[in-house]
Amino acid sequence: MTETILLCTDLDRTVLPNGHHPESANARALFSRLVSHEQLLLVYVSGRDERLLHEAIARYSLPEPDFAIGDVGSTIFETTPRWHAMPAWHEEIAPDWGGADHEQITRLFNDLEILRLQEPEKQGRFKVSYYLPADTDTQWLLPEMERRLQQHGIHANLIWSIDDIEGVGLLDILPRSANKLHAIQFLRRRLDIPEARTVFAGDSGNDLPVLCSGLQSILVANAREDVRQAALHALEEQGLTGRLYLAKGGFMGLNGNYAAGVVEGVAHYFPETRAWIGAPEPSP
16 A cells, blocks of 8 residues: 655645746646545645634635644644644643743843734744834844843744735744744654655745755745755755755646646656546656
8 A cells, every 4th residue: 555645835825826926727726636635644834823824725725734834833733623733742842942931931022112012813822923113123133032032041943024015024933943844854753654755845935944954845836046046055965956846837737836836746756646636647
């Protein structure tokens, strides 16, 4: 019997066609057909919280995943019989915060008036999220926050980004070990699925730690050129370029963007899946 395939895929601009590139008309339908097979487990990997994950699934008519890694890697959701956070993952990352909770961490920064806590639904047991002005001097702020955290024995990652649409800065504080790669590997081991039967799909700079890790990966065709080059360079240095598939389009008439690239990449790594979606056998 063929072993289970674990497909872990980013959402925004990887499966979701919410970028500037065109989407092939039947890409998501083929993706849904692929992941409905009983020998495949589907994991969505996203910075989105649970509410935004559900919103994306509904808006884009995506198949329900078997698991979801959300909240920038700080939560793993099991989805049956209903969505709930996996306690074992919280136990895995909790030591980084040394017993500190959300309130204790926010208290460390009460005097920094530039920080504005995001809405309650955007917070998590192991995720503290702030809004800041987009032009914030992070070269001073982030080291100062890091210093305070370390002073209290809290090992954290500070993730800074800018929401270009809203024109606001976003800052997430997470346990140091709460990230996409660690969450994927934790879930893979828990499910007892070998790396050879695991694949990740992504598109952007925040996917690079996984794309460059040596785990079998797919970079969809709509990915930025700088991301493509950074991933290739990192893997060339490790002698692992065969672990990254660059979707290029042409497979089943698809253009390789978004879900089309994911389907193309899965068929590359696992040729048996071609039959699942009615794809012709590759030319010898």
